[in-house]
Amino acid sequence: MNAHRYSAVELDAIYRVIAERRDMRHFRPDPVAPEILQRLLAAAHAAPSVGYMQPWRFIRVVDSTLRREIHAVVEAERRRTADALNERSDEFMQLKVEGVRECGELLVVALTEGRENYVFGRRTLPEMDLASAACAIQNLWLTARAEGLGMGWVSLFDPERLAELLDIPAGALPIAILCLGHVDAFYDRPMLAEQGWAERMAVTDLVGIDGWPETRSES
Template sequence: MVEQSGRPDHAFPEAQRAGVYRAIHERRDVRAQFLPDPIPPEVLARLLEAAHHAPSVGFMQPWDFLVIDSLEVRERVHRIFERENARAAECHAGARGMLYRRLKLEGILESPLNLCITCDRERGGEHVLGRHSIVETDLFSTCLAVQNLWLAARAEGIGVGWVSILDPAELAEVLSLPASVYPLAYLCLGYVGDFLDRPELARAGWRQRLPLTERVHGNGWGEPLASTPLKRAIDARYDSS
């Protein structure tokens, strides 16, 4: 289709656009709402394919996916979490510490499936196109695979929880990872009883979403937007949310 302006119209139909934005806004880091129902193989295959279609610098595709359904492996990972979480709790005193200890921060054993998305830091060889100046682009690219999977999972009605309170070296040992492979994201997957209307940490009072109106700068840090129409559009969206 070509618009009257002559510019090709590559936009999705309105209903499809709404679905994309809905997945973005309703995605949640799930910890406590998992159901025991297994994820059908064809659904999991779609999620992994979505993750594998993430963009990557130099098309290096540094990710691999470890599908973990072994209870023994998950119990070993859970023991790492428990120790690291106890250490993290010591960083918070008083009421903040009490709140931290009440938070549910993982679903390793409750979810029917765990998934570790790794980053092979040697994928693509010594000289990857576009990676010369910023070596960490392999890690950034793998994060995009995580986000692809997360949004696809939300569209499928599947919850995802990222467990970051783990020692990566110990996790790599449990999963028998090669020396060049970094365990970037340890995820819990499963159908859920409910998707919360707000992020769990926001509901618990730990931290709230920062206003977009305060996070957009102009041509330099702290500079106001030169485009008044853009500022008005952002203000309008924030006021209506």
């Protein structure tokens, strides 16, 4: 018996929130209660980080004009992405890819400046600052789902333009626009799977033994 193991009820809750987390695109405009938002941000800040560098910075966007400008940045990149997708362009344009205008709370996540000074764990893998910030975002995502709130990660934007809008210092890098808020319902499956864009791969195809995994297409 493992004395460190959580109870069955606690384990069920953990696995449930992982299974039911969704990248949400449809929101109600109701505000997020301040005490819940603080709990979510605290959960994000409890994430692991390489060398304990804590490279994440969160910016709350509360000004309505600024929100509209951010949406314009996202829309411009959406159209550029559609152009780059060639034969799937029309299909992509039919997808709802963000909820910037509708969500109750809009957050921008950025990597802080001065990251090059952190060598611990990053000498050969400098991108571990990004991996660390992604862990913080995932913490926020899972706790948001547990609180009954939806969250969507938007990556369609020009980082330089977004940094300019938010007065982000030189050397820092915005990596995510997070739409957070109340929803009418959570998708039964990931939205892109429901709409036929892609399907989740089988975990057995992604795990190798003593070497690179062999996928069905390779076997």
